[in-house]
Amino acid sequence: MARNKRSTPEINAGSMADIAFLLLIFFLVTTTMDVDTGIARKLPVLDDTQQPEDMQGNARNIYEVYVNKTDKLLVEDEEMDIEDLRNGAKEFLNNHGKNPALSDSPDKAIISLVNSRGTSYEMYIAVQNELTAAYNELRDDEAIRKYSLNYTELPKDKQKEIRKMYPMKISEAPPGEF
Amino acid sequence: MSKFKKNKQEGTPPISTASLPDIVFMLLFFFMVTTVMRETEMLVDNILPQATEVKKLERKSLVSYIYIGSPRGINRKKQYGTKAKIQLNDAYARVEDIQSFIVAERESRAEEEIPLLTTSIKADVDVKMGIVSDIKQELRKAQSYKINYSTRKENK
Numbered sequence: 084m085a086r087n088k089r090s091t092p093e094i095n096a097g098s099m100a101d102i103a104f105l106l107l108i109f110f111l112v113t114t115t116m117d118v119d120t121g122i123a124r125k126l127p128v129l130d131d132t133q134q135p136e137d138m139q140g141n142a143r144n145i146y147e148v149y150v151n152k153t154d155k156l157l158v159e160d161e162e163m164d165i166e167d168l169r170n171g172a173k174e175f176l177n178n179h180g181k182n183p184a185l186s187d188s189p190d191k192a193i194i195s196l197v198n199s200r201g202t203s204y205e206m207y208i209a210v211q212n213e214l215t216a217a218y219n220e221l222r223d224d225e226a227i228r229k230y231s232l233n234y235t236e237l238p239k240d241k242q243k244e245i246r247k248m249y250p251m252k253i254s255e256a257p258p259g260e261f
Numbered sequence: 262m263s264k265f266k267k268n269k270q271e272g273t274p275p276i277s278t279a280s281l282p283d284i285v286f287m288l289l290f291f292f293m294v295t296t297v298m299r300e301t302e303m304l305v306d307n308i309l310p311q312a313t314e315v316k317k318l319e320r321k322s323l324v325s326y327i328y329i330g331s332p333r334g335i336n337r338k339k340q341y342g343t344k345a346k347i348q349l350n351d352a353y354a355r356v357e358d359i360q361s362f363i364v365a366e367r368e369s370r371a372e373e374e375i376p377l378l379t380t381s382i383k384a385d386v387d388v389k390m391g392i393v394s395d396i397k398q399e400l401r402k403a404q405s406y407k408i409n410y411s412t413r414k415e416n417k
Binding site: 096099100103104106107110111113114118119120121122123124125126127128129198199200201202203204205207208209211212215216219257258 | 288295397405408409412
């Protein structure tokens with residue numbers, strides 16, 4: 084009975100901080116803060132039964148981009164620098180039937196990207212980046228015109244609406260040897 | 262004015278460190294939650310290309326990675342040559358192995374998560390498109406359509 088009366092001695096928590104620090108430093112060292120970023124794409128469904136669409140007579144709605152094995156660009160049968168691709172694609176997409184050589188409307192326009200097997204990955208990503216940038220800028224312009232907000236700041240349904248006006252249609256043919 | 266009389270005690274009082282463990286624990290939990298242990302050893306050179314129009318890859322648990330690049334280090338270059346190789350998990354692989362890799366990745370996930378699976382292609386800047394196209398074709402065969410070309414963010 085006498086034992087119960089005695090108060091339990093306090094546990095010394097002075098070293099608690101040291102233990103926590105040790106763990107903290109371990110996780111600080113092992114942690115990687117970098118978030119993975121990249122260009123998102125969706126591959127087309129593999130379907131042998133589907134006939135390729137007839138593109139004859141539809142040439143104005145197709146923006147042909149070729150990248151050869153020396154990383155040179157050929158856009159609509161003319162050589163082009165990568166710096167001009169973004170504006171070229173924007174002009175093509177946002178033509179709305181004005182110039183007979185360019186697209187009827189952004190939702191009909193298709194960008195056809197053909198690369199060689201020898202094209203460097205760096206160049207391919209640069210081209211993809213410029214084409215994506217063209218679409219993003221057009222969507223942004225439209226979003227600002229309509230709602231005075233950037234595309235990314237819009238609510239989901241409004242984003243969908245803008246996406247429908249400027250659908251990203253990048254078609255990739257199997258790479259050739261040129 | 263006696264309310265505000267000066268403390269007669271000289272010298273600064275010691276700062277209580279009793280809450281220090283709490284602060285440290287808070288930091289500790291933060292890092293414990295955010296940390297991702299790297300489970301694969303890199304066997305290929307992997308300098309990612311730069312891009313500006315990037316999207317964040319959300320939910321890392323739903324991402325399978327395919328690394329492409331020339332073998333890393335002088336010894337491996339001697340052994341395997343400098344031609345670009347594919348790395349899946351911890352080993353070199355051939356293009357034909359990709360389908361079974363995707364199937365294995367699917368099997369390790371819950372069924373409702375399978376449509377959300379993304380394949381991240383981490384290719385070196387020096388890789389040629391031929392091998393990347395082959396991989397894309399294999400991914401289409403494996404019906405894994407969501408891909409992400411991994412890039413570094415460029416500072417505009």
